[in-house]
Amino acid sequence: xxxxxxxxxxxxxxxxxxxxxxxxxxxxxxxxxxxxxxxxxxxxxxxxxxxxxxxxxxxxxxxxxxxxxxxxxxxxxxxxxxxxxxxxxxxxxxxxxxxxxxxxxxxxxxxxxxxxxxxxxxxxxxxxxxxxxxxxxxxxxxxxxxxxxxxxxxxxxxxxxxxxxxxxxxxxxxxxxxxxxxxxxxxxxxxxxxxxxxxxxxxxxxxxxxxxxxxxxxxxxxxxxxxxxxxxxxxxxxxxxxxxxxxxxxxxxxxxxxxxxxxxxxxxxxxxxxxxxxxxxxxxxxxxxxxxxxxxxxxxxxxxxxxxxxxxxxxxxxxxxxxxxxxxxxxxxxxxxxxxxxxxxxxxxxxxxxxxxxxxxxxxxxxxx
Amino acid sequence: xxxxxxxxxxxxxxxxxxxxxxxxxxxxxxxxxxxxxxxxxxxxxxxxxxxxxxxxxxxxxxxxxxxxxxxxxxxxxxxxxxxxxxxxxxxxxxxxxxxxxxxxxxxxxxxxxxxxxxxxxxxxxxxxxxxxxxxxxxxxxxxxxxxxxxxxxxxxxxxxxxxxxxxxxxxxxxxxxxxxxxxxxxxxxxxxxxxxxxxxxxxxxxxxxxxxxxxxxxxxxxxxxxxxxxxxxxxxxxxxxxxxxxxxxxxxxxxxxxxxxxxxxxxxxxxxxxxxxxxxxxxxx
Numbered sequence: 001x002x003x004x005x006x007x008x009x010x011x012x013x014x015x016x017x018x019x020x021x022x023x024x025x026x027x028x029x030x031x032x033x034x035x036x037x038x039x040x041x042x043x044x045x046x047x048x049x050x051x052x053x054x055x056x057x058x059x060x061x062x063x064x065x066x067x068x069x070x071x072x073x074x075x076x077x078x079x080x081x082x083x084x085x086x087x088x089x090x091x092x093x094x095x096x097x098x099x100x101x102x103x104x105x106x107x108x109x110x111x112x113x114x115x116x117x118x119x120x121x122x123x124x125x126x127x128x129x130x131x132x133x134x135x136x137x138x139x140x141x142x143x144x145x146x147x148x149x150x151x152x153x154x155x156x157x158x159x160x161x162x163x164x165x166x167x168x169x170x171x172x173x174x175x176x177x178x179x180x181x182x183x184x185x186x187x188x189x190x191x192x193x194x195x196x197x198x199x200x201x202x203x204x205x206x207x208x209x210x211x212x213x214x215x216x217x218x219x220x221x222x223x224x225x226x227x228x229x230x231x232x233x234x235x236x237x238x239x240x241x242x243x244x245x246x247x248x249x250x251x252x253x254x255x256x257x258x259x260x261x262x263x264x265x266x267x268x269x270x271x272x273x274x275x276x277x278x279x280x281x282x283x284x285x286x287x288x289x290x291x292x293x294x295x296x297x298x299x300x301x302x303x304x305x306x307x308x309x310x311x312x313x314x315x316x317x318x319x320x321x322x323x324x325x326x327x328x329x330x331x332x333x334x335x336x337x338x339x340x341x342x343x344x345x346x347x348x349x350x351x352x353x354x355x356x357x358x359x360x361x362x363x364x365x366x367x368x369x
Numbered sequence: 370x371x372x373x374x375x376x377x378x379x380x381x382x383x384x385x386x387x388x389x390x391x392x393x394x395x396x397x398x399x400x401x402x403x404x405x406x407x408x409x410x411x412x413x414x415x416x417x418x419x420x421x422x423x424x425x426x427x428x429x430x431x432x433x434x435x436x437x438x439x440x441x442x443x444x445x446x447x448x449x450x451x452x453x454x455x456x457x458x459x460x461x462x463x464x465x466x467x468x469x470x471x472x473x474x475x476x477x478x479x480x481x482x483x484x485x486x487x488x489x490x491x492x493x494x495x496x497x498x499x500x501x502x503x504x505x506x507x508x509x510x511x512x513x514x515x516x517x518x519x520x521x522x523x524x525x526x527x528x529x530x531x532x533x534x535x536x537x538x539x540x541x542x543x544x545x546x547x548x549x550x551x552x553x554x555x556x557x558x559x560x561x562x563x564x565x566x567x568x569x570x571x572x573x574x575x576x577x578x579x580x581x582x583x584x585x586x587x588x589x590x591x592x593x594x595x596x597x598x599x600x601x602x603x604x605x606x607x608x609x610x611x612x613x614x615x616x617x618x619x620x621x622x623x624x625x626x627x628x629x630x631x632x633x634x635x636x637x638x639x640x641x642x643x644x645x646x647x648x649x650x651x652x653x654x
Contacts, residue, residue, distance in 0.1 A: 014478070048547075051547075051551060052551075053547050053550065053551075072550075073547075073550045073551045074550065074551065074552070074553035074554075078551060079551065080547070080548065080551050082544040082547070082548060083544070084542045084544050086542060086544035086545045086547065086548035088545065088548075088549070088562075088563050089545075089566075089567050090563070090566035090567050091566075099549075099552055099554075099562075100551075100552030100553055103552060103553040103554055103558065104553055147548075147552075151552075
């Protein structure tokens with residue numbers, strides 16, 4: 001187990017393409033780091049650079065306080081789980097797990113004991129003599145994890161390990177990975193494009209886009225306090241609502257003006273008064289998550305602003321019903337209790353919990369308040 | 370689903386049978402002629418069945434027919450060809466495998482250019498290299514020897530074997546090599562322990578392709594290995610063109626079949642791997 005520190009790391013290809021533009025990330029020993037972002041954001045490249053499979057153009061990567069820039073992958077004391085599992089097709093499961101240990105000249109007795117221990121931990125003792133082609137997707141995934149575990153490295157690297165599994169299995173394996181992390185207290189770097197995986201697994205999340213870390217923090221912090229419009233839209237499902245709105249003053253309190261085809265209300269934002277002042281009379285982007293617009297029964301506080309809205313579409317998900325309305329000519333998603341949701345075409349009273357609402361600059365897309 | 374013999378099917382089968390006969394006819398003519406006596410050949414027509422079967426022509430073709438001034442049959446030249454083809458096939462296939470491994474899994478600056486240049490080798494006609502190659506063999510002192518011929522065939526075959534292996538290896542996920550590197554395996558360990566064990570189909574393709582090419586080659590054989598070291602194709606040509614009085618068609622046919630037998634054999638044994646290897650897709654797992 002070891003801490004990982006990435007200092008001002010850049011990656012430029014020979015043709016001049018800049019893939020990573022100065023990445024700074026540091027995690028402590030035993031932390032679970034998630035690199036998340038849309039495809040092409042550089043997250044897999046960064047992981048490959050930590051593994052030593054890709055060269056570092058500039059900057060430093062340190063594992064356990066030791067600079068590893070010039071070490072080959074085998075000397076970095078890492079293990080990696082790949083999206084395609086990358087099991088050796090001609091070898092049995094046992095051989096797949098022991099291959100790395102044999103190459104490192106571990107005594108045969110120790111190898112056997114390690115394989116046995118890992119197989120028991122992942123409940124795949126009965127699979128040890130099968131070939132990868134005789135395994136299901138979930139079992140292959142397990143073997144790939146077993147191969148990494150057997151090595152007992154200082155850092156585990158996961159490259160979208162659950163992307164090839166079906167939805168149900170993905171959720172199961174997610175829990176299993178989390179359990180494994182809690183038990184082993186291992187340092188893990190995990191790449192994914194799935195924000196739910198990022199939220200559920202990580203101690204620390206680095207949201208990346210265009211080769212830049214947009215925000216680095218704990219999952220809850222990133223969810224509640226997104227640094228910019230991209231992070232706010234990327235994390236959370238259904239996505240945060242972004243409503244273009246004017247900053248107005250009403251009874252001495254600044255708020256945003258929200259209208260539908262019937263009329264307007266002003267939502268006061270007491271928590272953001274100072275930062276809103278320069279924007280009085282100008283247009284901002286008002287960000288509010290679906291669960292913060294809900295029915296009167298689900299809203300647990302009195303005195304919140306209420307607005308009767310015309311329902312366009314509803315999407316029942318089971319635990320909640322998503323109600324879509326149109327505010328300031330923008331489609332807005334609201335999460336309501338299934339029994340409280342009205343039918344499309346009807347009007348419904350919606351309660352706005354603005355205490356966690358955020359504001360963005362419409363041109364720079366950076367957070368205002 | 371039950372198969373009914375509809376008129377369409379009947380026409381289809383008839384056409385197929387007809388075409389099969391058309392393609393098999395030359396083989397039949399060769400076989401039947403080779404077991405006929407000379408009188409039988411002169412008396413009957415080409416596709417008539419032999420009146421009596423004799424293997425005299427075969428034994429003459431194998432051990433006593435004249436190829437030019439010598440009269441030792443095809444025997445010696447058959448072994449010449451074996452001594453030429455087996456090493457050429459093995460060496461070119463093995464080097465091709467390593468080449469393909471490098472240009473697909475260990476790309477370096479300029480590896481694509483190198484691969485393109487190798488590909489060009491597939492399109493160079495034999496005749497173009499005759500003179501320079503003859504000079505080179507002369508300089509090296511291996512003109513008119515089997516080793517010289519082996520070298521020529523290895524160099525010529527590399528372009529094809531590299532192409533075959535490269536195209537096979539690019540279908541294998543890079544992650545396999547990455548995983549092995551992280552596990553601590555080096556260049557050769559990855560090649561021998563991970564990639565070669567799954568390369569069976571493409572090996573068969575290479576071996577069949579190379580063996581057919583090299584065994585059947587006439588031009589290089591006649592130019593670079595005349596006389597003692599000449600391969601069977603050249604000997605066959607000499608045998609057919611050497612006539613003292615009567616033209617012995619039965620001996621010619623027997624000799625031709627002897628010359629073709631090894632390639633026929635390779636196709637029968639390994640032919641199904643050929644198609645399988647050419648269509649082998651991504652190796653999942």
